[in-house]
Amino acid sequence: MTTKLAVRGLTLALACAAALAQAQSLTVTNARILDGNGKVIERGSVVVRDGKIVSVAAGAPTAAAGRVIDAKGRTVMPGYIDAHRHVIKGDPVKWLDKDAARELQQFLDAGFTTVLGAIDPPQLLEARKRIDAGTLKGPRLFVGTMVPLAGFAPPPPGPRPAFTDPARTDPARAPLAGPAAPTIAREATIKTIEAAKAAGYDYLKTIMNATPGGPEIATQQLVVEEGRKRGMPTITHAVSVRDTLAALQGTPPALLVHTPHVGDLFADQAALKKIVDAKVPMTSTLQVFLPHFAADGKPLFRDGGPFPFDTLSSAGQGPVNARQLWQAGLKDYGFGTDTQWPPKESLFDELRALSLVFAPSDIVQILTRNAAVATQHADQLGTLEPGKYADLVIVDGDPLLRASDLLNVVTTIKGGVVVFEKKR
Numbered sequence: 089m090t091t092k093l094a095v096r097g098l099t100l101a102l103a104c105a106a107a108l109a110q111a112q113s114l115t116v117t118n119a120r121i122l123d124g125n126g127k128v129i130e131r132g133s134v135v136v137r138d139g140k141i142v143s144v145a146a147g148a149p150t151a152a153a154g155r156v157i158d159a160k161g162r163t164v165m166p167g168y169i170d171a172h173r174h175v176i177k178g179d180p181v182k183w184l185d186k187d188a189a190r191e192l193q194q195f196l197d198a199g200f201t202t203v204l205g206a207i208d209p210p211q212l213l214e215a216r217k218r219i220d221a222g223t224l225k226g227p228r229l230f231v232g233t234m235v236p237l238a239g240f241a242p243p244p245p246g247p248r249p250a251f252t253d254p255a256r257t258d259p260a261r262a263p264l265a266g267p268a269a270p271t272i273a274r275e276a277t278i279k280t281i282e283a284a285k286a287a288g289y290d291y292l293k294t295i296m297n298a299t300p301g302g303p304e305i306a307t308q309q310l311v312v313e314e315g316r317k318r319g320m321p322t323i324t325h326a327v328s329v330r331d332t333l334a335a336l337q338g339t340p341p342a343l344l345v346h347t348p349h350v351g352d353l354f355a356d357q358a359a360l361k362k363i364v365d366a367k368v369p370m371t372s373t374l375q376v377f378l379p380h381f382a383a384d385g386k387p388l389f390r391d392g393g394p395f396p397f398d399t400l401s402s403a404g405q406g407p408v409n410a411r412q413l414w415q416a417g418l419k420d421y422g423f424g425t426d427t428q429w430p431p432k433e434s435l436f437d438e439l440r441a442l443s444l445v446f447a448p449s450d451i452v453q454i455l456t457r458n459a460a461v462a463t464q465h466a467d468q469l470g471t472l473e474p475g476k477y478a479d480l481v482i483v484d485g486d487p488l489l490r491a492s493d494l495l496n497v498v499t500t501i502k503g504g505v506v507v508f509e510k511k512r
Contacts, residue, residue, distance in 0.1 A: 112139035112504035113154030116480070119164040122488065124456040124471035126449070134164060136478035139503040144472045155506075157499070159482050165452065166470055167201025167227075167479035167502065168435070168494075169459035172323075172345045172371040172424025175203060175229075180211040188215050191430075192226030196507045198431040199497035201479035202228040204463050206293055206323065206345055206426070213288050225507055228479070230463055232291035232323055233284045235277065235311050237304040239270030251393030255376055259297050260328035260350050268302040277310055285318045293345070296326040296335040309338045321464050329359050329409075336366045343462050344370040345424060349377060349406035353413065364416045369462040371424025372410065372454065374441035377402035380429055390427055403441070411445035422462035423455040432495065439491050448491040455494065478504040 114136050121129040123144060133149040135142050143149065175191075176183045183191075192215065195203055205212050212231050218224035284292060292315045298304045312322045321342030326332040329351030335341060347370060353360045379387030379395040387395035414421055423442075425434040442451050460470025468477055480501050485493030500508035 112478075113137045114157060114478075114501070114504055114506070115149055115152040115154065116157045116159055116164055116482070116501075117148060117152075118161060119159035119482070120161060120486075121472065122163060122165040122452060123473065124166040124453065125473075126453065128488070131161075134472060134478075134480065136501075136504040139478055139505075141472060141474050141476050141478050143474060154504070157482075157506075162498065163483040163485065163487060163493075164472075164480055165483060165487070166456040166460075166472055167481050167500065168199040168455050169202040169204075169423060169463065169470060170195075170200055170425055170431070170434070171204045171343075171422045171459040171462035172206050172373055172426050173203050173434075174207060174426065174428050175205040175212055176208050177428050180209040184211040184214060188226075189224060192219070192224065193508075195227045195431045196225065196500045196502065197497070198435055199481040199483075199494070199500055200227050200431055200435075201481075201500065201502045201507075202230070202460070202463065202465075202469055204230045204232065204291075204323075204424075206232045206291075207234050208232070210287055227502065228469075228477075230290045230465070231288075232293040233287070233289045235280050235284070235292045235294055235322075236272060237294050237296065237307040237311070238299070238302055239272055251389065251391045253389060253391035253393070255390060256396050256399065258327060258350075260326075260331055264298075264300060264330065266299060269297075269299040269304065271303040272307060274310060277307060278314055281311065281314050281318065281320070285320060290320065291342075292320050292322045294322060294324045294335075294341070296324055296331040298331055298334040305334055305337050308335060308341075312339050312341055329353060329356060329363075332363055333359055336362065336368065340366050340368045342368070342464055344368050346371065346373045346426070347406045347410045347413070347421075349374075349402035349409065351409075352405065353409045360412055360416055364413060364418045367420075369420035369422060369458070370413070370418060371422050371426075371459070371462050372438060372442060373424045373426040374403070374406045374410065375434065375437035376426055377406065378437060378441055380427075380433070380437055390429075407441060407445045410442075414446070414450070420458055420461045421454055422459035424459070424462070436495060439494060443491050449488050451491045451494070452487050477502075 116134045121132045132146045216229040219226045323343040324335045324341040326335040329348045457470040460466040482499035484496040487493045498510040
């Protein structure tokens with residue numbers, strides 16, 4: 089009896105494995121293909137086996153695999169990547185229990201097959217486990233956690249404002265003044281890094297707001313070096329030209345998660361050269377200082393409060409600096425939103441900002457290949473090439489002509505599995 093049960097169990101396991109392999113194998117035909125590297129195939133096919141791309145070629149496939157999807161001449165391109173996002177809103181326990189399934193599906197619906205949660209609680213790690221186990225649908229998740237560079241001063245006395253998004257009153261906006269921030273002991277920083285590694289985080293996130301004579305630059309170096317020892321890249325928030333230069337001192341981080349929007353790179357060509365020469369990828373996050381418009385037309389900030397128009401200068405300076413960096417040679421400039429709006433709304437807002445200074449063809453590369461570089465996973469993601477994960481979207485329209493057509497996702501495929509199909 090035991091032997092029969094074992095045989096039945098093995099048979100079931102093999103059948104499930106065969107079904108999974110079939111589900112991860114498919115062929116997309118009759119497609120206008122944008123491969124993410126700048127190549128366009130006007131009429132071609134993509135063949136996927138076991139979740140990986142095996143061929144991208146003009147014409148019909150010589151040997152199809154799995155389900156065949158007729159793209160009907162639509163655009164097929166790599167899945168979108170948000171390389172700087174905040175995924176969990178509100179109570180993380182409630183989010184995982186009540187909201188995760190719906191909100192993670194929204195990323196797939198919008199075309200995002202990969203998301204980097206720059207600072208998210210452990211519940212996002214649990215969501216990733218469930219996605220990997222097949223009990224929850226969602227994008228590929230990479231997750232970072234905060235490592236402070238200095239101690240924090242207590243909040244001033246008195247009532248607290250109704251909306252407390254730190255981007256409203258970022259100290260990077262103020263002149264460099266005041267006392268040095270408190271130092272965090274070296275041993276405490278290393279302990280924080282070790283705990284992050286044990287918890288399963290992928291990245292260490294730092295915030296560079298250098299104070300006069302403060303410990304931030306030295307602690308940043310410690311975080312970068314200790315993170316490297318543990319295979320954990322450091323991703324750094326620096327929103328001013330001054331703090332970006334501070335973050336690049338010594339061994340630079342793996343990623344700058346913001347375009348500097350405080351300080352004019354037109355006026356500081358030496359700073360421009362230093363940032364470009366460091367060859368550190370950067371994410372856009374230009375939409376933070378643009379109004380997000382509610383259904384009734386009300387302009388909102390990232391925290392959902394009224395838009396503080398005294399920050400609007402950053403909505404102009406960020407794109408101008410982005411263009412300067414791009415023209416000077418920073419080509420690994422990737423897509424990131426640094427927001428918690430629904431993914432399709434964030435995509436709309438970031439496309440609106442990027443379109444001020446980038447051509448549609450640039451934006452396609454920023455959203456795919458470059459964002460993969462930013463996540464440190466360009467060897468697996470971001471372009472349609474044999475051997476890479478079969479993460480792709482089918483788009484109605486021509487994103488090389490109109491960046492807004494990137495909003496017209498009709499099918500999302502992750503690892504060879506269709507995870508979203510627009511209802512006809």
